[in-house]
Amino acid sequence: xxxxxxxxxxxxxxxxxxxxxxxxxxxxxxxxxxxxxxxxxxxxxxxxxxxxxxxxxxxxxxxxxxxxxxxxxxxxxxxxxxxxxxxxxxxxxxxxxxxxxxxxxxxxxxxxxxxxxxxxxxxxxxxxxxxxxxxxxxxxxxxxxxxxxxxxxxxxxxxxxxxxxxxxxxxxxxxxxxxxxxxxxxxxxxxxxxxxxxxxxxxxxxxxxxxxxxxxxxxxxxxxxxxxxxxxxxxxxxxxxxxxxxxxxxxxx
Ligand SMILES: Nc1ncnc2c1ncn2[C@@H]1O[C@H](COP(=O)(O)OP(=O)(O)OP(=O)(O)O)[C@@H](O)[C@H]1O
Ligand SMILES: [Mg+2]
Numbered sequence: 439x440x441x442x443x444x445x446x447x448x449x450x451x452x453x454x455x456x457x458x459x460x461x462x463x464x465x466x467x468x469x470x471x472x473x474x475x476x477x478x479x480x481x482x483x484x485x486x487x488x489x490x491x492x493x494x495x496x497x498x499x500x501x502x503x504x505x506x507x508x509x510x511x512x513x514x515x516x517x518x519x520x521x522x523x524x525x526x527x528x529x530x531x532x533x534x535x536x537x538x539x540x541x542x543x544x545x546x547x548x549x550x551x552x553x554x555x556x557x558x559x560x561x562x563x564x565x566x567x568x569x570x571x572x573x574x575x576x577x578x579x580x581x582x583x584x585x586x587x588x589x590x591x592x593x594x595x596x597x598x599x600x601x602x603x604x605x606x607x608x609x610x611x612x613x614x615x616x617x618x619x620x621x622x623x624x625x626x627x628x629x630x631x632x633x634x635x636x637x638x639x640x641x642x643x644x645x646x647x648x649x650x651x652x653x654x655x656x657x658x659x660x661x662x663x664x665x666x667x668x669x670x671x672x673x674x675x676x677x678x679x680x681x682x683x684x685x686x687x688x689x690x691x
Pocket of ligand 1: 482549
């Protein structure tokens with residue numbers, strides 16, 4: 439196991455965002471974290487990265503205690519949901535800057551070519567289109583060839599061709615044994631990419647398992663319908679399923 443998360447709780451003021459999350463992440467697997475806006479996906483990812491400090495719980499990353507030892511972060515590639523760039527820098531300047539901060543010997547040529555941003559290297563970040571900024575953001579996260587990748591809405595702004603490029607790259611990295619955790623609201627992408635779906639709702643994991651199992655439980659044909667079924671409480675209440683019928687939860691609790 440690469441990442442072990444136990445009973446993670448996080449509140450912002452009185453708002454309880456994560457109410458006790460237990461999850462294990464293994465190598466060579468892609469996990470999609472799904473859930474409505476504000477369900478705590480980014481907060482959960484930032485907790486693993488050490489960018490948000492949980493109020494309670496335990497996080498182990500590659501054998502290091504994620505709450506104390508922050509060295510492990512250098513082995514995680516992270517694409518934030520909202521990237522904050524030094525806007526006046528040019529693309530090649532920001533790549534050089536990041537390269538000099540972290541131990542990376544060479545220019546990330548393969549990723550620059552993959553996302554076709556060669557012609558933008560001399561442009562200032564503030565002048566880039568949304569999709570091109572996102573490609574720069576992806577190159578900056580991928581260039582270190584980290585064993586763990588945490589990607590928060592990585593397809594935001596990408597056109598269909600680049601979304602396919604990213605998808606193929608992630609499947610390639612998975613086959614090399616990387617652990618990939620991704621959030622997306624594009625359900626067909628989650629369906630095509632993921633070994634496991636993790637559905638967050640109201641601070642809890644409402645479903646964790648394969649897409650196939652979820653489709654079977656919900657008697658649906660695709661993830662979109664299956665998630666509608668979770669939200670409408672239409673999942674079969676098999677005893678072994680961790681899927682909770684949210685509308686009947688109070689009754690059954
Ligand atoms: N630093 C913060 N201070 C106060 N509240 C916060 C902070 N970060 C997140 N929150 C709140 O925590 C909740 C969960 O936010 P989070 O960004 O984790 O959701 P999300 O699932 O990633 O949503 P989205 O799909 O919109 O990206 C929201 O209600 C948000 O307002
Ligand atoms: Mg988010």
